[in-house]
Amino acid sequence: xxxxxxPGHLVWVPFGRQxxxxxxxxxxxxxxxxxxxxxxxxxxxxxxxxxxxxxAMWMAQAYVAPLAETIKLFIPPGLLTKDGRxxxxxxxxxxxxxxxxxxxxxxxxxxxxxxxxxQACVLARLLQQPQAALARAELRAVCALKSDSTFHTLAGxxxxxxxxxEVALAVSPEDARGTAGRVAVTSMRRSGGVACxxxxxxxxxxxxxxGADLALLRAMQADGLIALRERDPxxxxxGRPECAHTRAPMLTSEQQRVWETVRTHAFDDGVRHSExxxxxxxxxxxxxxxxxxxxxxxxxxxxxxxxxxxxxxxPQTVARFAGRFPRRVTVIHSELSTGERYDVWRLxxxxxxxxxxxxRSALFAPLARLGLIIIDxxxxxxxxxxxxxxxxxxxxxxxxxxxxxLAAITQSALxxxxxxxxxxxxxxxxxxxxxxxxxxxxxxxxxxxxxxEQVEAVPVASVPQGQPDHAEPTVYAELPPVEIVDMRQExxxxxxxxxxxxxxxxxxxxxxxxxxxxxxxxxxxxxxxIMCRDCGAVSExxxxxxxxxxxxxxxxxxxxxxxxxxxxxxxCPECDSKRIKFFGSGTQRVEEYVHQIxxxxxxxxxxxxxxxxxxxxxxxxxEFVEQRADVKVGTQMIAKGLDLPMVTLVGVVAADVGLYxxxxxxxxxxxxxxxxxxxxxxxSARGGRVVVQTYTPEHYAIQxxxxxxxxxxxxxxxxxxxxxxxxxxxxxxxxxxxxKNEAKAQAESERMALVLRRxxxxxxxxxxxxxxxxxxxxxxxxRGYFRWQILLRAENPSALLTGLDIPFxxxxxxxxxxxx
Ligand code: ADP
Ligand code: ZN
Ligand code: ZN
Numbered sequence: 001x002x003x004x005x006x007p008g009h010l011v012w013v014p015f016g017r018q019x020x021x022x023x024x025x026x027x028x029x030x031x032x033x034x035x036x037x038x039x040x041x042x043x044x045x046x047x048x049x050x051x052x053x054x055x056a057m058w059m060a061q062a063y064v065a066p067l068a069e070t071i072k073l074f075i076p077p078g079l080l081t082k083d084g085r086x087x088x089x090x091x092x093x094x095x096x097x098x099x100x101x102x103x104x105x106x107x108x109x110x111x112x113x114x115x116x117x118x119q120a121c122v123l124a125r126l127l128q129q130p131q132a133a134l135a136r137a138e139l140r141a142v143c144a145l146k147s148d149s150t151f152h153t154l155a156g157x158x159x160x161x162x163x164x165x166e167v168a169l170a171v172s173p174e175d176a177r178g179t180a181g182r183v184a185v186t187s188m189r190r191s192g193g194v195a196c197x198x199x200x201x202x203x204x205x206x207x208x209x210x211g212a213d214l215a216l217l218r219a220m221q222a223d224g225l226i227a228l229r230e231r232d233p234x235x236x237x238x239g240r241p242e243c244a245h246t247r248a249p250m251l252t253s254e255q256q257r258v259w260e261t262v263r264t265h266a267f268d269d270g271v272r273h274s275e276x277x278x279x280x281x282x283x284x285x286x287x288x289x290x291x292x293x294x295x296x297x298x299x300x301x302x303x304x305x306x307x308x309x310x311x312x313x314x315p316q317t318v319a320r321f322a323g324r325f326p327r328r329v330t331v332i333h334s335e336l337s338t339g340e341r342y343d344v345w346r347l348x349x350x351x352x353x354x355x356x357x358x359x360r361s362a363l364f365a366p367l368a369r370l371g372l373i374i375i376d377x378x379x380x381x382x383x384x385x386x387x388x389x390x391x392x393x394x395x396x397x398x399x400x401x402x403x404x405x406l407a408a409i410t411q412s413a414l415x416x417x418x419x420x421x422x423x424x425x426x427x428x429x430x431x432x433x434x435x436x437x438x439x440x441x442x443x444x445x446x447x448x449x450x451x452x453e454q455v456e457a458v459p460v461a462s463v464p465q466g467q468p469d470h471a472e473p474t475v476y477a478e479l480p481p482v483e484i485v486d487m488r489q490e491x492x493x494x495x496x497x498x499x500x501x502x503x504x505x506x507x508x509x510x511x512x513x514x515x516x517x518x519x520x521x522x523x524x525x526x527x528x529x530i531m532c533r534d535c536g537a538v539s540e541x542x543x544x545x546x547x548x549x550x551x552x553x554x555x556x557x558x559x560x561x562x563x564x565x566x567x568x569x570x571x572c573p574e575c576d577s578k579r580i581k582f583f584g585s586g587t588q589r590v591e592e593y594v595h596q597i598x599x600x601x602x603x604x605x606x607x608x609x610x611x612x613x614x615x616x617x618x619x620x621x622x623e624f625v626e627q628r629a630d631v632k633v634g635t636q637m638i639a640k641g642l643d644l645p646m647v648t649l650v651g652v653v654a655a656d657v658g659l660y661x662x663x664x665x666x667x668x669x670x671x672x673x674x675x676x677x678x679x680x681x682x683x684s685a686r687g688g689r690v691v692v693q694t695y696t697p698e699h700y701a702i703q704x705x706x707x708x709x710x711x712x713x714x715x716x717x718x719x720x721x722x723x724x725x726x727x728x729x730x731x732x733x734x735x736x737x738x739x740k741n742e743a744k745a746q747a748e749s750e751r752m753a754l755v756l757r758r759x760x761x762x763x764x765x766x767x768x769x770x771x772x773x774x775x776x777x778x779x780x781x782x783r784g785y786f787r788w789q790i791l792l793r794a795e796n797p798s799a800l801l802t803g804l805d806i807p808f809x810x811x812x813x814x815x816x817x818x819x820x
Pocket of ligand 1: 249250251252255280281282283284285286287443489
């Protein structure tokens with residue numbers, strides 16, 4: 001096989017009595033163990049590109065994970081099989097229907113509306129020969145009509161004439177086309193998974209919705225209304241979104257300044273390795289910067305990767321990319337089947353797409369000419385593979401760190417954008433590792449701009465790429481005002497409800513004006529903390545500066561970092577008050593309160609329970625977006641990139657719930673959430689209000705969020721992190737042990753802590769290394785398992801763990817985003 005075999009090849013190797021698959025990572029002259037010859041290549045082409053092998057090796061070392069596991073991340077599921085067969089060839093080819101006329105243009109041309117798809121069918125059929133009349137029976141048959149009523153409706157609108165047994169067009173082909181096209185486009189849009197004008201459903205979907213058969217579609221194609229082509233069966237509109245083409249708008253002066261910086265650093269001579277942090281408030285037009293950067297990368301024959309937190313929640317964002325770069329975008333969607341995933345992988349590898357959009361796993365897409373990586377909403381914790389999740393994940397990687405490494409390996413540009421950058425990224429920027437780009441203002445009047453943009457279909461070649469536009473005089477919008485309600489005052493005024501008087505009044509006003517409200521709970525409150533209702537003091541572990549967790553059964557307070565226990569205070573240590581509150585909350589209770597205030601309000605809940613079912617996210621979101629609900633109550637952020645002009649009130653019911661979780665990131669999370677939530681209100685001329693309820697209005701996270709003041713928050717939070725040696729000042733690792741037996745969980749984690757402490761005593765690790773615990777995790781019981789954890793604070797935690805014998809049941813989480 002010499003000369004034929006390369007790094008990245010999938011091969012069969014003898015292993016014991018059987019053969020197993022392996023991936024070639026390199027060549028060595030000698031081996032520390034006896035070896036046997038490779039049996040055969042599993043596939044003629046390498047399955048991993050050279051840069052992928054390099055990245056997998058880096059990940060194994062950085063995350064203290066087996067190389068086989070990091071390599072697997074790059075191989076689509078289904079490719080690794082026991083018998084070596086790839087997913088069954090998917091020969092079921094389908095027709096793709098694509099609207100050629102943008103929906104807006106169709107609507108503009110439309111005079112008499114025919115809503116019914118049967119009408120469209122009749123019109124389209126008549127359009128095949130606009131001068132001729134057709135027999136009713138024939139039309140009934142091809143359009144699956146049960147009676148002649150459709151003909152009569154059309155005749156009533158003077159679109160057709162009826163004479164005897166025949167039907168003929170009564171209007172110009174233009175008008176008929178307008179009507180038919182609109183109906184067709186509407187139904188395409190309805191059936192497309194991606195909410196963009198003229199997404200492309202398969203033929204069968206369209207047939208089911210409109211009664212159109214292939215012959216009719218061909219007729220419509222001949223008429224220039226739609227395009228038909230054969231495609232391999234990527235899932236409709238998901239793997240291959242098709243959107244109305246858009247043109248790049250003129251940049252605002254702020255965007256212009258930022259884009260100049262990106263262009264000169266990254267794109268003035270081919271593509272240069274460079275890293276940026278784009279800090280722009282919600283609605284400042286960050287996506288436009290991403291689009292320009294992609295344009296520049298493509299123009300230099302390089303490809304782009306766009307990471308988004310959760311594809312299902314960002315349909316409009318996807319549509320914007322697909323609209324600007326028709327045919328060049330594919331989406332890696334969490335709902336793709338194994339076969340579909342394989343198809344996307346295969347097509348990306350074949351170079352069919354130049355832009356891959358997806359969640360963190362999109363990092364492993366086999367783009368051969370990567371030149372740009374974008375991470376939108378980089379502060380989102382979903383970029384980290386969550387070690388708390390159920391399942392057998394062994395590589396708890398952070399997409400931001402992996403992307404940084406990937407950009408270096410492939411000499412690409414990296415842009416991480418957020419309205420509320422993570423402490424880590426902002427810190428890295430301050431240390432000179434990232435270039436800061438700032439857009440402190442919101443773009444106003446975008447609706448008109450967007451509407452204008454979408455009317456014309458623009459071929460990709462005319463998309464300005466790297467050409468500076470003229471800066472236009474721009475108007476910026478105000479961020480919505482935020483009212484902080486002091487719940488201690490409410491209590492003093494005799495209001496014991498979880499709704500302040502202010503929030504109740506705002507809710508009533510909003511709903512009676514026919515507008516919508518979002519009520520937000522900071523986090524699900526599984527366990528609780530203790531707070532004084534009079535002064536807002538929270539019980540904390542004096543050693544870890546961590547809020548203590550109330551354990552009802554044991555009637556005690558526990559520190560989930562160091563496992564110290566404390567008695568429940570009878571009076572507040574700060575003010576002597578006896579009114580101590582055990583905090584927790586639930587979306588259901590909030591819903592009940594809403595109904596007390598406005599009985600007829602239509603409420604949707606968005607929490608762990610209601611979204612448990614796959615796809616529910618999107619359904620709940622749609623219900624709210626289409627205004628079939630007035631109030632959304634939830635623990636999760638509403639999707640990014642959604643314009644919700646009717647949302648004029650955002651209420652944060654209990655800002656404190658997330659603030660006092662025993663996690664050093666709880667202030668940061670709260671600041672991010674409040675800022676992002678506030679950014680959802682006031683997206684239109686109707687304006688918006690934000691009401692934040694809290695027992696600690698003076699807390700810096702709440703104050704800074706209310707003032708939309710990132711800098712103030714960052715400065716204050718950094719002091720806290722510095723004082724306690726938390727990230728980003730120090731790095732951290734978490735070791736979590738899962739066991740069904742509580743005593744065993746504790747014993748094993750105590751053993752491991754001892755081993756680690758002994759290791760740490762070795763010369764190498766003396767100095768700034770800290771081992772906290774073991775302690776039961778905050779979420780200490782999960783699916784019948786008990787979870788104990790050990791926290792490490794060190795400059796390089798992986799170094800302490802490398803080579804360690806790690807028994808089954810442990811999870812190693814380097815740079816954890818949560819320590820709960
Ligand atoms: P962000 O990603 O920063 O939250 P968006 O990119 O979604 O902001 O932009 C907010 C709105 O402003 C969008 O509707 C977008 O179409 C519009 N917009 C952005 N840049 C421009 C521009 N240069 N001209 C007109 N509209 C713009
Ligand atoms: Zn008190
Ligand atoms: Zn403690």
